[in-house]
Amino acid sequence: MKEYKLAESEKKFAELIWQNEPIGSGELVKLCEKEMNWKKSTTYTVLKKLCEKGIFQNKDAMVTSLITKDEYYAKQSVLFVEDTFGGSLPKFLTAFISGKKSANNRLKS
Template sequence: MVWENEPIQSGELAKLCEHELGWKRTTTYTVLKKLCNRGILQNDNSIVSAPVKREQIQQYKSHAVLEKSFGGSLPQFIASFLGNKKLSAKEAQEIKSLIDRHKEE
């Protein structure tokens, strides 16, 4: 929510979290404090912003899941993620393009 609304006053963030997530004001401030301590968010004079880009957080979380749940194996993750799901030709081509762009030479 911070990335979508930054910069945002902490009181407004608390109201937004109450409305969207059902969080109490104290819960929002507790989570905000923890994220500020980790350097993910900052709260400067009650103005909350994110010095770390959303994409960086998503990348970190993705790597953590990959390591913890799949022993770092991307093929195992993809097989588990897909399960019995079929990919459209467009999705398959997009994934192939991604692999080609990230392939070691």
């Protein structure tokens, strides 16, 4: 399985692509300059990294996703449960429900 964990700046970059795809690489450079204050070299470096991770592709100067935003976040959810709760969905659900009950009780007080 490919590594899909992204740094915060990579997530913001990925969101820009998902919102605007298909997007020309030149247009992506301009968008990243405007939205993230990135230079052309930074955009291409991060794009190359995410292409190597199998999330996007840059073919004929057109950037498209290889996995959807929903697929990415679904994989992150699975990794979170595996890393934090030993892969146990019941343990995750128990912690989640307990957390929601505690939060609701604090709101009622």
